[in-house]
Amino acid sequence: MTNAEGADEKRVLDDAGRMQRFVDRFMSAVPHLQALGIGYVASGSNWAELQMPYAPQLVAYPDSGVIASGAIFSLMDSAAGFSVFVTMGRFEPHATLDLRCDYLRPATPGETVFGRAECYKMTRRVAFVRGIAHDGDPEHPIANVAGTFMLTGSA
Amino acid sequence: MSGGGGAMPPYAQMLGLVREGRRLSMPFGPHLIGSPGRLHGGSVAGLMEIAANLAVREAVRDAGDDADAMLKPVNVTVDYLREGAMEDTHAEAFIMRVGRRVANVRVEAWQGDRGRLIAAARLNLLIVRDSAEPQPPPAARSR
Numbered sequence: 001m002t003n004a005e006g007a008d009e010k011r012v013l014d015d016a017g018r019m020q021r022f023v024d025r026f027m028s029a030v031p032h033l034q035a036l037g038i039g040y041v042a043s044g045s046n047w048a049e050l051q052m053p054y055a056p057q058l059v060a061y062p063d064s065g066v067i068a069s070g071a072i073f074s075l076m077d078s079a080a081g082f083s084v085f086v087t088m089g090r091f092e093p094h095a096t097l098d099l100r101c102d103y104l105r106p107a108t109p110g111e112t113v114f115g116r117a118e119c120y121k122m123t124r125r126v127a128f129v130r131g132i133a134h135d136g137d138p139e140h141p142i143a144n145v146a147g148t149f150m151l152t153g154s155a
Numbered sequence: 156m157s158g159g160g161g162a163m164p165p166y167a168q169m170l171g172l173v174r175e176g177r178r179l180s181m182p183f184g185p186h187l188i189g190s191p192g193r194l195h196g197g198s199v200a201g202l203m204e205i206a207a208n209l210a211v212r213e214a215v216r217d218a219g220d221d222a223d224a225m226l227k228p229v230n231v232t233v234d235y236l237r238e239g240a241m242e243d244t245h246a247e248a249f250i251m252r253v254g255r256r257v258a259n260v261r262v263e264a265w266q267g268d269r270g271r272l273i274a275a276a277r278l279n280l281l282i283v284r285d286s287a288e289p290q291p292p293p294a295a296r297s298r
Contacts, residue, residue: 029190029191030188030189030190030195031185031186031187031188031189031195032186032187032188032189032194032195032197032198033195034186035169035186035187036197056165057165057166057168057169058165058166058169059164059165059166060164060165060166060167061164062164062165067166068164068166068167068201068204068205069204069228069231070166070170070197070200070201070202070204070205071166071197071201073197073200073201073204073231073233074195074196074197074198074200074201075197077195077196077197077200078195078197093190095196095235095238096196096233096235097234097235098232098233098234098235099196099200099232099233100230100231100232100233101230101231101232102229102230103227103228103229103230103231106227
């Protein structure tokens with residue numbers, strides 16, 4: 001995320017119309033994202049940001065209204081996977097190899113959670129990702145993630 | 156996860172989780188799908204996190220202390236070993252240690268064959284006991 005905004009545009013993704021198609025295809029292919037209400041926010045050459053508006057089905061602690069850490073994990077897994085897609089510039093099959101999520105604090109009930117991830121290193125077979133979740137202030141994150149994806153489609 | 160157990164919280168109900176003895180199961184449903192024909196990694200992670208929570212909650216209760224202890228996730232690391240097929244998924248949690256403040260847990264997830272894991276996870280959970288030692292002051296930045 002360090003060089004996110006300044007990063008150079010590239011390949012197919014600099015055309016807004018094609019980007020939107022890319023995103024629509026990505027999101028509509030993922031029923032679990034729809035179940036959680038996860039949607040697209042923005043992306044760059046090697047990063048992606050998704051959002052998960054507060055919703056009743058996300059709640060893990062009914063007394064406080066705090067949402068489940070598992071929902072945040074899903075959001076970050078998806079944002080990380082999406083950052084791999086945009087870094088490749090195409091929909092290449094890939095699979096999460098591992099993902100670690102540190103839960104820094106509970107998400108504030110009622111707030112939309114944003115998940116932002118970057119693919120900071122890509123090799124022929126493995127993509128390395130990191131990211132944060134926040135609920136309005138990126139300087140005050142909810143979660144920090146690091147993980148790897150296998151690029152299963154590469155020959 | 157919260158309170159005294161019993162009914163599953165809304166997120167677990169959304170996943171469709173059911174308890175089967177020591178196991179926690181997630182019957183297949185289309186809402187769990189990630190890429191075509193496969194479970195979303197996040198739904199399997201959610202299953203494993205809740206399996207860990209339930210196991211620690213029971214361990215704390217069985218130890219006779221603080222049935223009302225709150226569990227807070229510190230972190231989770233998930234290794235994805237195989238694709239999750241469009242089938243029922245099961246998880247079993249193994250407690251490595253339950254201390255006064257922290258529980259260390261390992262979780263396995265599988266589908267048809269118990270010996271063929273599709274994912275494994277490690278979790279650390281904070282155990283917040285009302286009665287025990289004085290709590291540290293609330294986090295400075297509780298917005």
